[in-house]
Amino acid sequence: QKEVEQNSGPLSVPEGAIASLNCTYSDRVSQSFFWYRQYSGKSPELIMSIYSNGDKEDGRFTAQLNKASQYVSLLIRDSQPSDSATYLCAVKVQGAQKLVFGQGTRLTINP
């Protein structure tokens, strides 16, 4: 079992709709969770971090964390074509410094 799992997609969403991206992780002592956006040929850009159970909202983005289910998600409201990218879920385990990444979900917003 991979440490961090994401559906590789592609996920296709119409413009203006809500895009929902999901991520599961295997290590129960994981403590910090991040979503990065990566455009083709570019490096990952941090868009959200979440550390405690529940929802965290930042503009059109909402991160949701459920530690009991070992599940973290990212919702993008009012999706725009510029949101088309690969979204990487990353997890930091307690006591370690490295981030463990999923393989990413490729999201396409259709005008």
Add this chain to the structure above:
Amino acid sequence: DTGVSQNPRHKITKRGQNVTFRCDPISEHNRLYWYRQTLGQGPEFLTYFQNEAQLEKSRLLSDRFSAERPKGSFSTLEIQRTEQGDSAMYLCASTSRDGAGREQYFGPGTRLTVT
């Protein structure tokens, strides 16, 4: 802050040659990380520095790979006797000493092609 910078942005080398990449972290960030990313995969951790001390190394970092951060500021990653399997994007990230130092910010990366 001007962000994490990396040089060169692209490197094409022949198999067997040595290459060196440089990373300049965000000013006063004391923690620096190297990752490698291949096509269709997420970044994979290579190594981590706190100030000048290299505190963690991945098993991915074979004896052909070496990283340094001599003065606790910029870092270099050297690959000796490159192989075609080394072709990847090499990413550097940094984070601050404040709080738990959790959020890592990436540089633009160095894309290595070994022919």
